[in-house]
Amino acid sequence: MILRIIIDVFIAAGFIFALAGTKGVIQMPDTYCRMQASTCITTLGVLGVVIGAALYAFCIMGSPATGIKVVVIGLLVITINPVGAHAIAKGAYRHGIRPEKEMEIDDFRRDFDE
């Protein structure tokens, strides 16, 4: 019973962070800030759900194979996500996408964009 409550807490925390990230993706003012908000979904959102699901598979379902697969999904999301994020952010900047409001400090433009 206590275990069940712990699992529910993890999954609920994952949902809350995923909700925050989704709200940010919709409402943030420019491309880069939207990407920042989406990182919330892929880190704690995914981690919370993965930990909850893995505990459920190991302890309640009694099926280690399922639990391991869930953990592998979590690890892959965590390791591969930043590679894509670099590429998207840099590609967007090189393509000429700029925030509407001037940024406070912009060293990338100072160094690469004459």
Add this chain to the structure above:
Amino acid sequence: MPKTKFPAVVSTFILCFAFWLLLTWSLDTQELIAGAIVSLVAALFCARFFIHDKAFWFFRPARLGALIAYVFVFLGELIKANVDVARRCFSGCTDVNPGIVKVPVDLKHDYAEAMLANSITLTPGTITLDIAEQEGKTYYYIHWIDVAELDRDKAGEIIKGRMEKWIRRIWQ
């Protein structure tokens, strides 16, 4: 194209085989033989892309311990940053002050630089755009959702936090 080295093949094989065991979760003889063959072929083809340097770098208690400790250090930073960004999202998304700062990084190893860049990107609120090398020094261009500090060195201290110190301990 780099040449395939024997230690690299061995360590890639071990990793592939461990993955196979975890995913199949059975000790049946047929499964083991099939897994060994598939892992060996995969290791022969991929070892030279997968491992460039020393294949058994982590087989030392100090480095392995630092790596495990780093996971917890990183989780702490992750939770702090996540709560911060989630709070900004729930409070109407107007509380942002974005900017791109150029931050100096003092790490020797290529892997360490990649690891720090990925850790920074994975922390909500900061994304590494690019890594530049100028006059023997390494700099990251980091998009920061809330520019709290205009001085580059101090901004770097805030963004990197304790992560850089621990990564240096892993890759020394």
